[in-house]
Amino acid sequence: MPEPDDIALLKQYAEENSEAAFAGLVTRYVNLVYSAALRTVGNAHAAEEITQAVFIILARKAKLLGAKTVLSGWLYQTARLTAANYLRTEIRRQHREQEAYMQAILNEPESEAWRQIAPLLDDAMGRLGEKDRNAIVLRFFENKNLSEVGAALGTSEDAAKMRVNRALEKLRKIFTKRGVALSSAIFAGAVAANSVQAAPAGLAATISATAVKGTAVAATVSSLVKGTLKIMTCAKLKLAVGISAAILLAGSAATVVLSSDGTGDNLPASEIFKNAQEKYASLASYSDNGITVAALNGMSFITTFTIKLSRPNLYRIEWEQPETPSYTNKGVVWSAGEGDFMVMGNGSEVKQSSRESALAGATGVSGSAAATIPGTFFKMNWGNQLGGSVAGEKRQADEKVGEVDCYVFTSELKGRTKTIWIGKSDFLIHQVRTVTSAEAMKAALAEAAKRNPEIAARVPKTEYTDDISTETHENIIVNQKFSPADFAR
Numbered sequence: 001m002p003e004p005d006d007i008a009l010l011k012q013y014a015e016e017n018s019e020a021a022f023a024g025l026v027t028r029y030v031n032l033v034y035s036a037a038l039r040t041v042g043n044a045h046a047a048e049e050i051t052q053a054v055f056i057i058l059a060r061k062a063k064l065l066g067a068k069t070v071l072s073g074w075l076y077q078t079a080r081l082t083a084a085n086y087l088r089t090e091i092r093r094q095h096r097e098q099e100a101y102m103q104a105i106l107n108e109p110e111s112e113a114w115r116q117i118a119p120l121l122d123d124a125m126g127r128l129g130e131k132d133r134n135a136i137v138l139r140f141f142e143n144k145n146l147s148e149v150g151a152a153l154g155t156s157e158d159a160a161k162m163r164v165n166r167a168l169e170k171l172r173k174i175f176t177k178r179g180v181a182l183s184s185a186i187f188a189g190a191v192a193a194n195s196v197q198a199a200p201a202g203l204a205a206t207i208s209a210t211a212v213k214g215t216a217v218a219a220t221v222s223s224l225v226k227g228t229l230k231i232m233t234c235a236k237l238k239l240a241v242g243i244s245a246a247i248l249l250a251g252s253a254a255t256v257v258l259s260s261d262g263t264g265d266n267l268p269a270s271e272i273f274k275n276a277q278e279k280y281a282s283l284a285s286y287s288d289n290g291i292t293v294a295a296l297n298g299m300s301f302i303t304t305f306t307i308k309l310s311r312p313n314l315y316r317i318e319w320e321q322p323e324t325p326s327y328t329n330k331g332v333v334w335s336a337g338e339g340d341f342m343v344m345g346n347g348s349e350v351k352q353s354s355r356e357s358a359l360a361g362a363t364g365v366s367g368s369a370a371a372t373i374p375g376t377f378f379k380m381n382w383g384n385q386l387g388g389s390v391a392g393e394k395r396q397a398d399e400k401v402g403e404v405d406c407y408v409f410t411s412e413l414k415g416r417t418k419t420i421w422i423g424k425s426d427f428l429i430h431q432v433r434t435v436t437s438a439e440a441m442k443a444a445l446a447e448a449a450k451r452n453p454e455i456a457a458r459v460p461k462t463e464y465t466d467d468i469s470t471e472t473h474e475n476i477i478v479n480q481k482f483s484p485a486d487f488a489r
Contacts, residue, residue, distance in 0.1 A: 283478050289473075306319075435467065
C-alpha cells in the first residue's frame with residue numbers, strides 16, 4: 001500500500017489530532033528543515049531548536065494549509081524565516097562561523113563547488129519566487145524526479161522540467177553575480193548531493209512530543225515560535241505592499257522631470273539636484289546617525305542607525321530596532337578595505353561577495369540606512385536618491401528638518417509618493433519619505449487577484465491604511481579623517 005501523501009497526513013492530524021500522522025510528516029521532512037537551518041546559523045544546537053520551532057508552527061497552522069500547499073516548500077520557507085528570526089536575537093550559545101562548519105563536514109566529490117555554494121544558497125533561494133523555490137526544493141533538496149515534481153506542483157512533467165530549468169538558471173545567475181561561476185551541471189549536482197544532511201538522532205521524536213503533546217520546550221524555542229509567527233504576519237503585510245508597488249510601477253516610463261514652482265529662492269530645481277550630486281561626489285568621507293519610522297495598519301517599526309563612509313570602499317552601517325516586542329533586530333554591515341562583511345544579531349560575521357551584495361542584503365533590515373546614503377555617496381545603480389529615475393519630480397515649499405533649512409521635492413506615480421529633503425546650505429539629503437496610499441494598495445491587489453487568484457489568499461483580509469516610511473539623517477559630518485581601523489568590527 002502506498003504511503004499517504006503530505007496533505008492526507010496533514011488533514012489526518014488536523015482533523016483527528018493524530019500523533020502518528022504528524023510523526024510521519026516530521027520523519028519525512030526533519031532532515032530538510034534541519035539542513036536549511038544548519039546552513040544559515042552554522043550551529044548544530046541552534047539548528048535543532050529552529051527545527052523544533054518550525055514543526056511547532058506547522059502543528060499550529062495545520063488546519064490553515066490548503067490542499068495545493070507544497071509542504072516541503074512551505075517547511076523550507078518557514079525554516080528560512082525561523083533561522084532569520086534566530087539571527088535577529090541574542091540567544092546564540094556558540095559562535096562558530098558557517099563556512100568553517102561546512103568545510104569540516106564536506107567530503108563529497110563536489111565539495112569544492114559546495115564550499116562556494118553553501119554560504120550563499122539560502123539567501124539566493126530567498127530571492128526566487130515561491131513556485132521557483134518549490135521547484136528547486138522538490139527537485140534537488142528532495143531529489144524527486146520530474147514526474148513527481150510535476151505532480152506536486154499540479155502540472156505536467158514537461159512543464160515541471162521547464163520550471164526547474166528556469167529556476168536553476170536564475171539561481172546560477174545570482175551566484176555568478178556574486179563571483180561564483182559554475183556550470184549548471186556542477187551547480188545542480190552539488191546542491192542535490194549536499195543540501196540535505198541527516199538531523200541528529202532522536203530529534204524527530206523530540207519534535208513530535210513538543211509540537212503535538214505540548215511538552216515544555218526551551219525558552220529559546222518558544223521565543224523562536226513567537227518571533228517567527230510575528231514575522232510571517234508582517235511578511236504578509238509587506239507582500240501586499242510589495243505587490244502594490246510592483247503593479248503601480250509596472251510599465252511606467254521613468255523619466256526625470258524636474259520643475260520649479262518658484263517656491264523659496266530662485267535656484268532652478270535642476271541646479272539643486274546637480275549641486276547635490278556634485279557635493280556627494282566631492283566628499284572624502286561622511287558620517288551621521290538617524291532613525292527610520294515605518295507604519296502600516298497600526299504596526300510601527302522603528303530602526304535607529306549610524307553610518308560611516310569613506311572612499312574608495314570603506315563603510316560601516318549599524319542598526320537596531322529596540323522597540324520590536326518579539327525580537328531585537330540588531331546588526332552591522334561593513335568593509336575596512338579587506339572584504340565586505342555583515343553581522344546579524346548573533347555576533348558572528350559572514351563575508352559577502354561585494355559591496356553591492358553586502359549593502360543590498362542589509363537594506364531591508366537596516367530601515368534602508370544601508371541604501372539611501374551609501375547608494376548616493378558611492379553612486380551605485382540602486383539606492384542613489386539623486387540619480388535614480390522618477391516621474392514628475394516637483395518642488396514643494398521649503399521646510400526644516402530639525403534646524404536645517406531644506407529644499408523639498410516630491411514625485412508621485414499611481415498612488416506612491418516619494419519626498420526628499422535636501423539641505424539648502426550643504427546640498428545633502430536630510431530626510432526621505434515614501435508613502436503608498438491605502439487606495440492604491442487595494443486597487444493594485446484587486447488587479448493582481450484578477451491575474452492570479454492565489455494572491456488573494458496570500459495577503460491578510462484587512463482594511464489597509466497608508467504605508468508610510470520616513471528616514472531621517474542627523475548629526476551629519478563630512479570630510480572627517482578616518483582610517484581603515486575606524487570601519488573594522
